[in-house]
Amino acid sequence: MAEQSIISPENLVYKKTDVMTDRELHYCPGCGHGTAHRVLAEAIEELGIQSETIGVAPVGCSVLAYYYLNVDMQEAAHGRAPAVATGIKRVLPEKYVFTYQGDGDLAAIGTSETIHACNRGENILIVFVNNGIYGMTGGQMAPTTLPGMKSSTCPMGRDVKTMGNPLKITELVAQLPGTHYVTRQSVHTPGNVRKAKRAIRKALEYQKEDKGTCLVEIVSNCPSGWKMNAVDSNKWMEENMLPFYPLGDIKVPGKGLVNGGKDGG
Amino acid sequence: MKKEIRLMKGNEAMAEAAILAGVDAYFGYPITPQSEIIEYLMSANTAERTGMQVLQAESEIASINMVYGAAGCGKRALTSSSSPGISLKMEGISYLAGAELPCVIVNVVRAGPGLATIQPSQSDYFQAVKGGGHGDYKLIVLAPSTVQESVDFIRLSFDLAFKYRNPVMILTDGIIGQMMEKVELFEQHPRLSEPPTWATRGKKPGEKSTVVTSLHLESEDMEQVNLRLQAKYREIEKKEVRFESYRCEDAEVLFVAFGSSARIARKAMDLARMKGIRAGLLRPITLFPFPVEEIRRLAGQVSGMLTVEMNAGQMVEDVRLAVNGRVPVEHFGRFGGMIPGPEEILDALETRLEEWHQKQPA
Secondary structure, eight states, X not given: OHHHHHSSGGGOSOOOOTTBOSOOOOSOTTOXXXXXXXHHHHHXXXXXXXXXXXXXXXXXXXGGHHHHBOSEEEEOOTTOHHHHHHHHHHHOTTSEEEEEEEXXXXXXXXXXXXXXXXXXXXXXXXXXXXXXXXXXXXXXXXXXXXXTOOBTTBTTOOOHHHHOOOOOHHHHHXXXXXXXXXXXEEOSSXXXXXXXXXHHHHHHHHXXXXXXXXXXXXXXXXXXXXXXXXXXXXXXXXXXXXXXXXXXXXXXXXXXXXXXXXXXX | OOOXXXXXXXXXXXXXHHHHTTOOEEEEOOOTTOTHHHHHHHHTTHHHHTOXXXXXXXXXXXXXXXXXXXXXXXXXXXXXXXXXXXXXXXXXHHHHHHTTOOEEEEEEXXXXXXXXXXXXXXTTHHHHHSOSSSSSOOOEEEOOSSHHHHHHHXXXXXXXXHHHTOEEEEEEEHHHHHOEEEEEOOOOOOOOOSOOTTSOSOOOTTSOOOEEOOOOOSHHHHHHHHHHHHHHHHHHHHHOOXXXXXXXXXXXXXXEOOHHHHHHHHHHHHHHXXXXXXXXXXXXXXXXXXXXXXXXXXXXXXXXXXEEESSSSSHHHHHHHHHTTSXXXXXXXXXXXXOOOHHHHHHHHHHHHHHHHHHSOO
């Protein structure tokens, strides 16, 4: 009885946004994708642009992002989301267009599409979830896998001599004149969730002004791929990922590159 | 009203036809022998004329995926390339077929394999007609043999693409793309204003969101999608076969040739007629759907068929399937960018005729 009286509309302090569907997420327990979806969805809701937004889903863990994001969406081939988004934006310039991509999709197979969309200054938002591993295919090395970090295709740890260095693509695209706002965020603490949402919201607002490409990187965890529980994975992320991928704005409208664009400010 | 007649290069005529057909967007990447298409569009002030968007992409891969994005919004999207570039587009073409998006792809074929040469060829027949990318799918394939048809097929292609929600390929070659001919242009058609219901356009409040995808993880679902696609292809086979016959009524031997080869084969047919050989020519206009019934019918009339192709023998396989062993079907081809002359085609026919006569029971 007591419980029934507590759960009443007037007592609600948080409501799931309508921009998320009711479908149960397929993501692993503790994975950051669900929260990343939510901050994107809430930003869309707050701006009241649900009916004017078209998203592009990638190939990777978030291939089914359109199950959860309640906006019109297109599913792109692996790495091609920025090109698909370009096609959408060019024929429907008044719509808000975003891509949602992982590190393999955006920074390996789709490097060309990413760099050229940013270089053209396509007026789109790229949400880039970087967890340093290929989650969906079972934990293989990603372009953003840290030096020495283990994966199923670098079981002894990433050897940069033979496997190359992790690609800081966010810093890279920040150098291009076509990008307007480039930032690196995370969603592993309540404070970071709020900051990430603010960043996405800002990026969508800039789209109205037709200023160029906005890229919001979200450094995230992959408990299954990293073979850790959710709590440990967030701790590992803080201790290992964040020193290499520091959080903060990398390129800010009106100010340009922060800290010379070397990393987050 | 008297229609405008102009002398135009094949590639430029197709570009102008795209503007006149009310195409919403073109995405391409330069490659010989078709770069005139994007060059023409870039200088035609399309933004002012119709609002058509034209973009030079960073690659063939990007351009076909831009087509996917625009087509997914229910817009008329066009791309063009030549053989090596079409190979790059094949990933995207498979996705377009899987997501059932209408679009038009022009392939101004050059010889292969590999980088090969920029000279004309028909060696992409298999790639165009049998799929090309991964998975069980079909493109509707139109093969113009004149600049006029190149123009007319731009419009026809978009009509078919939207009628069936299927990618359409115009399979032409460097001869027709590069040569100049008289052409009658059609009047300006409006661009699409109302998006189809399957298109992403921004979800209206209270509506379900629209998703454009080729992903169906459950095998049971994916089989149903495949069955639906196959049913569509059977319908296309039933309704959209196009071909042209020259002097087939009394023919005792038959040339089968498409595109530029058909022009040369027609000349060879005339030469044969002058020598008293009753030759006819069947020119498939749609390569998919293939004119199976007509070829089957003619197999009951002629003593043999000779395909003339600028390749090592590709369409000949489809002719043989249609004929199903009832009469001999042979292939004559030049390839690597070499163009056959009518005399050598006639020679090939005469050699075959001797063989066919020897094989016949006394």
